[in-house]
Amino acid sequence: MKRALLILGIAFAMISCNKNEQKTENFKTAYIDTAELLKEYEKFKVEDEKFKVKSEEMSRPLESKFRAFENEAKGFQTNARVKGQAWAQQKGAELQQREQQLGIEQNALIQQLQLEGAQLRDSIIKEVREYIKDYGKKEGYDYIYGTGDAATVLYSKDSYNITKEVLEKLNKDYSSKSGNESKKAEATKEEEEKK
Numbered sequence: 001m002k003r004a005l006l007i008l009g010i011a012f013a014m015i016s017c018n019k020n021e022q023k024t025e026n027f028k029t030a031y032i033d034t035a036e037l038l039k040e041y042e043k044f045k046v047e048d049e050k051f052k053v054k055s056e057e058m059s060r061p062l063e064s065k066f067r068a069f070e071n072e073a074k075g076f077q078t079n080a081r082v083k084g085q086a087w088a089q090q091k092g093a094e095l096q097q098r099e100q101q102l103g104i105e106q107n108a109l110i111q112q113l114q115l116e117g118a119q120l121r122d123s124i125i126k127e128v129r130e131y132i133k134d135y136g137k138k139e140g141y142d143y144i145y146g147t148g149d150a151a152t153v154l155y156s157k158d159s160y161n162i163t164k165e166v167l168e169k170l171n172k173d174y175s176s177k178s179g180n181e182s183k184k185a186e187a188t189k190e191e192e193e194k195k
Helices: 002-025 034-040 042-083 085-139 163-194
Strands: 029-033 143-147
Touching: 029 034, 029 163, 034 042, 034 085, 034 143, 034 163, 042 085, 042 163, 085 143, 085 163
Parallel strands: 029 143
Antiparallel strands: none
């Protein structure tokens, strides 16, 4: 009896092992180079360019304040000799205070731009993750790993790399969406011009 149970247990274990082996053979897996995906994603390029333009526009008023300050500081050196020490001390204190204020404004602008840039990047990354999740479900993948800046794959065969395939579809979807949006914007603009 014990012998029969032992043989039955071994047979069951072997069947279980075979089933596990069959399951692992059917896994569909791939990886995406996330750094390349973001670098080549058209929406990221467009939004990044828009952000650079916005950053430059936001920086212009501060840059003009710095130029005015520099000009005033140069004039201060010349005028200090002519107008005397009392004037120089008072004006020097004013310039020092303005310089500190400009530094505070510059730091605030830098922080604001960093925050907005991070929010933009995070929203695009979230969108891409959702896209990859849907893509993985549609294509029947069990796992899709990410490599690049935050590498989670230390080694993989190149044949598992689906970055270009996903990137092409992602850019195609973005182009069709952005094309529709620009058509809507043009139609709205034409309607407004008619009024």
